[in-house]
Amino acid sequence: MVNKTALDNGIRIVTRKLPHIRSVSMGVWIDVGARDESERENGLSHFIEHMIFKGTRRRSAYEIAKAFDVIGGHTNAFTTMESTCYHAKVMDAHTDTMVDILLDILLNSVFDPVEMDRERPVILQEIGMVEDSPEEYLHQLAEEAFWRGHPLSRSILGTEESIEGFDAEAIRDFFGRFYQPDRILISAVGNLEHTRFVDAVAPAFSAISRGSGLGPRVEPQAHPSLAVHARDLEQVHLALLGPGLSITDPRRYACSLMNTVLGGNMSSRLFQSIREQRGLAYSIYSYMTSYVDTGMFGICTAVDPKNARLATELILAETEKLCKTPMTQAELRDAKSYTLGCIYLSLENADSQMMRLAQNEIHFGRHIPLEDVIARIEVVTADEIQELARSLFPREKMALTALGSLSDETAFEGLLPRG
Numbered sequence: 001m002v003n004k005t006a007l008d009n010g011i012r013i014v015t016r017k018l019p020h021i022r023s024v025s026m027g028v029w030i031d032v033g034a035r036d037e038s039e040r041e042n043g044l045s046h047f048i049e050h051m052i053f054k055g056t057r058r059r060s061a062y063e064i065a066k067a068f069d070v071i072g073g074h075t076n077a078f079t080t081m082e083s084t085c086y087h088a089k090v091m092d093a094h095t096d097t098m099v100d101i102l103l104d105i106l107l108n109s110v111f112d113p114v115e116m117d118r119e120r121p122v123i124l125q126e127i128g129m130v131e132d133s134p135e136e137y138l139h140q141l142a143e144e145a146f147w148r149g150h151p152l153s154r155s156i157l158g159t160e161e162s163i164e165g166f167d168a169e170a171i172r173d174f175f176g177r178f179y180q181p182d183r184i185l186i187s188a189v190g191n192l193e194h195t196r197f198v199d200a201v202a203p204a205f206s207a208i209s210r211g212s213g214l215g216p217r218v219e220p221q222a223h224p225s226l227a228v229h230a231r232d233l234e235q236v237h238l239a240l241l242g243p244g245l246s247i248t249d250p251r252r253y254a255c256s257l258m259n260t261v262l263g264g265n266m267s268s269r270l271f272q273s274i275r276e277q278r279g280l281a282y283s284i285y286s287y288m289t290s291y292v293d294t295g296m297f298g299i300c301t302a303v304d305p306k307n308a309r310l311a312t313e314l315i316l317a318e319t320e321k322l323c324k325t326p327m328t329q330a331e332l333r334d335a336k337s338y339t340l341g342c343i344y345l346s347l348e349n350a351d352s353q354m355m356r357l358a359q360n361e362i363h364f365g366r367h368i369p370l371e372d373v374i375a376r377i378e379v380v381t382a383d384e385i386q387e388l389a390r391s392l393f394p395r396e397k398m399a400l401t402a403l404g405s406l407s408d409e410t411a412f413e414g415l416l417p418r419g
Helices: 044-051 061-069 092-108 113-132 134-146 160-165 168-178 194-206 252-264 269-276 305-324 329-346 350-364 370-378 382-392
Strands: 002-006 012-017 023-030 074-079 084-091 184-190 225-230 236-243 281-290 295-303 399-404
Touching: 002 194, 012 194, 012 350, 023 092, 023 350, 044 074, 044 084, 044 113, 044 168, 061 092, 074 092, 084 092, 084 350, 092 194, 113 134, 113 160, 113 168, 134 225, 134 236, 134 295, 134 399, 184 194, 184 350, 236 305, 236 382, 252 269, 252 281, 252 295, 252 305, 252 329, 252 370, 252 382, 269 281, 269 295, 269 305, 295 305, 305 382, 305 399, 329 350, 329 370, 329 382
Parallel strands: 012 184, 225 399
Antiparallel strands: 002 012, 023 084, 023 184, 074 084, 236 295, 236 399, 281 295
């Protein structure tokens, strides 16, 4: 059973009791991410995520880490384009301790300039790690081209220039503007009682004053393009991006099944065509990225430079096949079975359930029962998927980014529009 309480200042608390486990997973979600930053602030949400663990008025950074270690729990955080989450998991007997620590770091962080200077090179190393990983760097380059000119085109981590320019005043200002009650959600799943949990978190969070509110996010425009980034690599890494769906789009169930059939697992069309039948790549996959107002569908692989054009042609052929011919009933049935299996397996993980609980509340304002999700998946038809493919896969809407040992765009001449 899911329970929900809204505090007077707008903060929401949602919980789900799982009496058969001995743990509690908790997340404090802030509805702010990299797309909410100005160009000058690029990377600030992620920097704050790091600094939250670097000391409060009650605990040093070491004491925060030690407090979780001694109870056998763990804590972490992540930043996305649209949200920041601080989460932890402990044995149910240590729930009060977990709550106390998370409340402390969220409400009492000091953002010490000395700690900022210590953490700055850590984040710069994180940026360097991405650039040293061709697959990760490819995603950054591809999204930069696809969402050109919009905050979604920027790296969540920021740039070396922006990171070097942040100071404690910038962090405190951003924190004060965006960490407002109506953007804060607390979710918890495990062996806990809702009323007792609310009693533990409400007094501290109720003290946060309502903010002045923030304007709506600016919807981005996709940019079809073709870009080659030369780098001395053994392979050419390819990313083909096209328009996708927003998080709340009712066609998201059809899109999930289409993704499974196209490149979502080892029996998918792309995996069979590119790897199993022709041996062109070790890995190839498709994926969906959804935001509150838009989305992106992507396909990624890495091949020998001499096979870059062939691989791209084969990928485009598979997307066009989805547009021209409805998938077979056997494919659709198998995709549904695979999807439902993934959903059921995820329910065995308290962290996954905590995140699903939060995402439903953030984007839909309510808990969506599993039975409703299953019912929506079961009724998707092959014709719906074909219609969706036709809207997502026209070549004139696609962007291709290549990273590797190619000197220019001639290898892809005529396949896609130029950027």
